[in-house]
Amino acid sequence: xxxxxxxxxxxxxxxxxxxxxxxxxxxxxxxxxxxxxxxxxxxxxxxxxxxxxxxxxxxxxxxxxxxxxxxxxxxxxxxxxxxxxxxxxxxxxxxxxxxxxxxxxxxxxxxxxxxxxxxxxxxxxxxxxxxxxxxxxxxxxxxxxxxxxxxxxxxxxxxxxxxxxxxxxxxxxxxxxxxxxxxxxxxxxxxxxxxxxxxxxxxxxxxxxxxxxxxxxxxxxxxxxxxxxxxxxxxxxxxxxxxxxxxxxxxxxxxxxxxxxxxxxxxxxxxxxxxxxxxxxxxxxxxxxxxxxxxxxxxxxxxxxxxxxxxxxxxxxxxxxxxxxxxxxxxxxxxxxxxxxxxxxxxxx
Numbered sequence: 001x002x003x004x005x006x007x008x009x010x011x012x013x014x015x016x017x018x019x020x021x022x023x024x025x026x027x028x029x030x031x032x033x034x035x036x037x038x039x040x041x042x043x044x045x046x047x048x049x050x051x052x053x054x055x056x057x058x059x060x061x062x063x064x065x066x067x068x069x070x071x072x073x074x075x076x077x078x079x080x081x082x083x084x085x086x087x088x089x090x091x092x093x094x095x096x097x098x099x100x101x102x103x104x105x106x107x108x109x110x111x112x113x114x115x116x117x118x119x120x121x122x123x124x125x126x127x128x129x130x131x132x133x134x135x136x137x138x139x140x141x142x143x144x145x146x147x148x149x150x151x152x153x154x155x156x157x158x159x160x161x162x163x164x165x166x167x168x169x170x171x172x173x174x175x176x177x178x179x180x181x182x183x184x185x186x187x188x189x190x191x192x193x194x195x196x197x198x199x200x201x202x203x204x205x206x207x208x209x210x211x212x213x214x215x216x217x218x219x220x221x222x223x224x225x226x227x228x229x230x231x232x233x234x235x236x237x238x239x240x241x242x243x244x245x246x247x248x249x250x251x252x253x254x255x256x257x258x259x260x261x262x263x264x265x266x267x268x269x270x271x272x273x274x275x276x277x278x279x280x281x282x283x284x285x286x287x288x289x290x291x292x293x294x295x296x297x298x299x300x301x302x303x304x305x306x307x308x309x310x311x312x313x314x315x316x317x318x319x320x321x322x323x324x325x326x327x328x329x330x331x332x333x334x335x336x337x338x339x340x341x342x343x344x345x346x347x348x349x
Contacts, residue, residue, distance in 0.1 A: 010178050011146030020213070023045040029065065034279055044077070054091040147178060
């Protein structure tokens with residue numbers, strides 16, 4: 001039991017539990033965030049959006065899909081990525097007008113295409129531009145809207161990268177950032193190797209009373225609470241571990257009270273997947289919904305005792321009737337669920 005969990009605040013926003021859902025490119029849309037909130041996520045962040053996309057999006061279907069925030073979704077953050085400092089403030093203001101409560105700046109994405117366009121993790125090699133973005137966004141937003149940063153521990157493990165990290169980290173707080181999330185891998189590592197909790201621990205020790213969240217390799221409720229305990233961070237941000245396993249937030253809350261919840265049974269899984277599908281269909285429409293939900297079905301299958309077969313069944317879905325057929329066939333009997341394997345692990349048989 002962890003009765004001494006930190007009290008997480010993001011500027012003026014009180015977050016009632018220090019385990020939150022990260023921005024997930026291509027995943028953390030309104031349906032996923034809604035499901036995560038219902039299952040205990042204390043704060044959610046929408047999928048990363050390019051500054052120029054936000055500026056150019058109209059009031060049509062794209063705006064409805066990407067800029068939707070419901071009344072029961074607060075607090076909810078929006079994450080911005082780009083390369084031109086001048087484009088960030090008007091994009092951030094548009095996101096606040098849409099209803100997002102905080103603006104998160106992405107200085108972490110390790111995808112090659114993103115780096116080649118001088119966005120995301122590239123900015124860890126350019127402290128001057130990164131801090132100009134922070135300054136412009138903070139100055140443009142009203143005081144009640146916090147600005148936060150997502151960083152990795154550097155481009156690589158060189159001394160220059162370490163110096164750049166601290167220049168951005170210190171500068172962002174000096175310019176008024178409310179919190180910084182630190183992922184324990186370098187940009188060059190992408191998603192390979194282990195995320196360094198020791199680095200996150202050192203950063204939080206250095207930061208003192210400033211708000212720091214940890215990220216990386218959070219795939220179970222135990223991972224979340226272990227990172228809080230081992231590093232002293234104010235909160236943890238769950239990314240890949242929340243895709244297809246929104247129960248991680250519910251399990252973390254229970255574990256903090258000394259209760260270890262088992263993986264959800266198949267009827268629990270069925271009901272949540274069906275509701276996720278319903279929300280997705282509401283947002284995207286029937287034809288697009290099947291394509292969007294296929295990638296979620298693949299992840300949900302990891303909790304099924306016959307995960308490989310269920311994954312293949314979701315991959316084959318081409319119409320709403322196919323989706324219903326998968327649930328009727330594979331989730332009819334209320335068998336116990338299984339712990340999700342590690343991201344590079346195999347499915348159950």
